[in-house]
Amino acid sequence: MQFSKRLSLFGDEIFAALNRRKVELEASGKRIYNLSVGTPDFETPAHIRQALIEAAEDPENWKYALRDLPELLQAVCGYYARRFGVQITPDEVMSVNGSQEGIGHIGLALCDEGDVVLLPDPGYPVFTAGSLLGGAKPYYYPLLEENGFLPDLSAIPRETAEAAKYMIVSFPSNPAGSVAGEAFYRELVDFAKKYDILIIHDNAYSDIIFDGKEGRSFFNVPGAREVGVEFFSLSKSFNVTGARISFLIGRTDVIQAVRLLRSQIDFGMFLPVQRAAIAALNGPREAVVRQCADYQARRDALCGGLRSIGWAVPDSKGSMFVWAKLPQGHQDSMVFCMQLMEKAGVICTPGASFGPHGEGYVRFALVLPPQEICEVVQAIRESGLL
Secondary structure, three states, X not given: OOOXXXXXXXXOOHHHHHHHHHHHHHHOOOOOEEOOOXXXXXXXXXXXXXXXXHHHOOHXXXXXXXXXXXXXXXXXXXXXXXXXXXXXXXXXXXXXXXXXXXXXXXXHHHOOOOOEEXXXXXXXXXXXXXXXXXXXXXXXXXXXXXHOOOOOHHHOOHHHHHHEEEEEEOOOOOOOOOOOOHHHHHHHHHHHHXXXXXXXXXXXXXXXXXXXXXXXXXXXXXXXXXXXXXXXXXXXXXXXXXXXXXXXXXXXXXXXXXXXXXXXXXXXXXXXXXXXXXXXXXXXXXXXHHHHHHHHHHHHHHHHHHHHOOOOOOOOOEOOEEEEEOOOOOOOHHHHHHHHHHHHOEEOEEHHHHOHHHOOEEEEEXXXXXXXXXXXXXXXXXXXXX
16 A cells, blocks of 8 residues: 655654653563653542543533633633733633644645744654645754743745745743743734734743743734744643643634644543543643642752753743753763763653754753752762763
8 A cells, every 4th residue: 555655755753763662661670761752640639630620520511612611711811811811802712622633734724835833953743744735845943052942043045934824933942941021022923013923922831940930921022913822731730641731712703714634533522521622721720830840849850950960951941842952972872871871770762852952962851859969869879971
């Protein structure tokens, strides 16, 4: 059988390759510390779980949802008003089954074959996948250390900007852990207006920002509502990754286009999951704030610990990830990751899997408590790789 040529657009899934070797090493009795996949290890709050359980007891909730519950859309609007000080209306909101699914499909709704899109490098792989599925031609703008891993908009060629249909930005950044301030977002809005570009902001980590900074929405910036949409996720803030609860928020013309596409391939979010989302959005946020402090303690343990053994890793500014330049004497991120797993039992993700400018780096996920991260640091010290 001849399979679709579009499958050739995608390489092997790096986490699968790492996991295969992980299973082999664990079977041999080796202790493994898995810091590769960004799956939170914190507990889902009880009130969210209870809302899902109660909704699942109602047989009516096992039918096709077909739409977002009005209560859910109002809950998103209320949350944006309280959390970000941003006023949105229900027609500016739609659910998606996780930001990954939403970003993976948005190119199909927005792009025609050959359209130019602007994507970060390094960037989360689905940014590229979703664009390629829509037939778009990516232009990768680099996130460089000397720019604080922020885009240099002035470096994007004028003819490329004039041809671009949309630009994806994501801060706090996965994988780089960088955070953008208001000055950058104001520049971004001006850039989008000048070249008639739709901004797509992936706002997955607004509740995981360190050192006293406050996570915000793209829509906090004047003019952003006219030029952009935002993917907003509950996954990391409320530890509901498996439930796939995210929303696309912003310009109604974009919402309508993506909703039309989704109506052809999906019957809506499972109603008990919608009820769980409502509970999360309307419930207390104290645990979210405490969790951010816990992530910072993990960051301090990892970054400070690695610096103490001679690996110059700067502190991540946000997200649940640490972006580390390879230690001196190492050039290939995949080779280094395999060596780190074999010799230290520590799994991280090679930077090359996030794009060409990711080569020379690795990404650690902050998914272990500080005491175990101290064990990670010790294992790396004893590995001899530094």
